[in-house]
Amino acid sequence: MEKERIVILGAGESGVGAAMLAQKQGFDVFVSDFGAIADRYKATLTELSIPFEEKKHTQELILTAIEVIKSPGIPDDVAIVKAIKKQRIPVISEIEFAKRYTDAKTICITGSNGKTTTTMLTYHILKKAGLNVGLAGNIGHSFAAQVATENFDWYVLEISSFMLDDMYAFKADLAVLLNITPDHLDRYDYKMNNYAASKMRITQNQTAADYFIYCADDEETQKALKNTTVTAKKYPFSIRKKIELGAYLEGNNLNININQLDQFTMSISELALQGKHNIYNSMASGIVAKVLDIRNSTIRESMGDIKNIEHRLEHVAKISGVDYINDSKATNVNSTWYALESVQPEVVLIMGGVDKGNDYDMLKELVKSKVKAIVCLGKNNKRIHEAFEDDVDVIVNTFSAHEAVQVAYHLAKKGDTVLLSPACASFDLFKNYEDRGNQFKMAVKEL
Missing domain, CATH: 3.90.190.20 (Mur ligase, C-terminal domain)
Known part of the structure; x- marks a missing residue:
């Protein structure tokens, strides 16, 4: 029986990870990159005997695919993507593809700013709490490569709007939206509404059993929420007003309250990550930790000893x-x-x-x-x-x-x-x- 063909556009971290997983799942895999492929990725593909091409896209080899996995960096308006879509071949992201082959729960973090810090902090708390957790998405090793080679129960995923654009059946168990501020507008016809709609895709396919954690102080998020039906349980966070269920600032204390019984309080002076933006990031990570029933002492310790990311404030x-x-x-x-x-x-x-x-x-x-x-x-x-x-x-x-x-x-x-x-x-x-x-x-x- 002939194998079904999957083509991967872009041979960076996500593309090579997707190729590894597609091969493991028994597909006929081909990788095509319009630029030069880095030596370490070439070595991986060669070692696994996965055919690839660089510095070109050969249509005859690409348009025979049943599905194309596209690197987030490739815009929809390039010639090869237009040709693929003209043939009605589905184009998806590596994240969408990888999720099909894992039962692990996902915590997905997006936002124009603070994604990396919040992802790292959330991962740090979960790891310290002893959870079997992987870190992927825009950060670290590709999600697909980890699904192919590891066996985690949880993933903390940093998700960009470009990844969200090519996600369809994917569902986040816990979705975090930090903020929406103008960025990459060239990919969204210079329309803020288009970019905001892309960010809101983080909530798609969620059910009442899932969670959506967002910033109540962010104007664009509030606007976007008016145009989006969110089925998940909502937990907002704010440094401007008291929040009944969610996180808020009172004086110098960060409070997290997702049920009336077990409140978390910590002085912001004890946070390892200082600055207003990091109070927001810590609130988002803290709500995730409370939803997962992680002990207050573990959350406090993790928030107090995380190291800031180099070169970011x-x-x-x-x-x-x-x-x-x-x-x-x-x-x-x-x-x-x-x-x-x-x-x-x-x-x-x-x-x-x-x-x-x-x-x-x-x-x-x-x-x-x-x-x-x-x-x-x-x-x-x-x-x-x-x-x-x-x-x-x-x-x-x-x-x-x-x-x-x-x-x-x-x-x-x-x-x-x-x-x-x-x-x-x-x-x-x-x-x-x-x-x-x-x-x-x-x-x-x-x-």
Whole structure:
């Protein structure tokens, strides 16, 4: 009997994971990548004798598939995807495919900002509670590869809107939506409603036995909820108002209450992850933990000892009363908005790099109210000057992390914050955002 053919577009972490699982399930598998395939992924495919092609898409080999698993990074408007859809071949995501072959329960975390931190914190709590849990999605090893090779009871999945777009039968047992702020709008016809609808797909197929955890303070989420029927049990969280069932802030105490009997309380000063955005992230993870009936002492301990993700609002040092924060992972305007929103004024902001057609308008209010000086770090800083010349008194150009830190050091006074939050990609002066962050940290340590 001839095997049914599954084609995988994109040979990154998710694509190669999907290929491993499809092979294990007895399909005839073919992997096609329009770019070059990284050596380690090529080695895996070769070792498993999975046929692949790179730097091209051969239609005759692709259009014979019964189903195509598409990498989240490939937009729907590229020629090969259009050709596949014209043939009415279903296109799904790796997450959708992997879920068919596991009975494990899934905790799915999405949002424009804070996904990685909340996913890591949730995983940390579950692991500490002794659950048999895997970590996947946008983070770590691919979900499909783990379904093929591991046997977890639970998965904590970081889910992007691009993954959600190609999910149909998939269901999250616990769905978490942190926030909806403008990002990737180029993939959504520049319409915020389209992007919000994509994020709300996290609730699709949920039943009354499932849970939806969301931020009651986020305007776009509230708007999107009006247009979405959510069947799952809802647990909101807020730092602005008291929530009957969910999580809220009272004074300096974070409270989680999902039934009247067993309330969780913790002072926000004891949270390892500091800043307003991290109170939200901790609330979301805490509600998940309470739904799973994890003991208060375990939740408290986990929230108090998790290490922050490197290069994401990472506190580097306090020197002469000035805080130095490394947010090199902020490669878009949206992430920089988030960083500025979470720090106290006065800020010396180090930003710049490869501009992806950025719209700096959303930063203007925050820059006006919080930023005393901008230190540009990049080869071409013209657009940053144009965007903010009326909002700050000082804008300086620098061309290395060392120079940027030296200039910021002289501009900052006791009580100020020096924040590296570039809003741009790093490839003009650095290998990647990690390299940029590491060079910044080195330069701070030399002060």
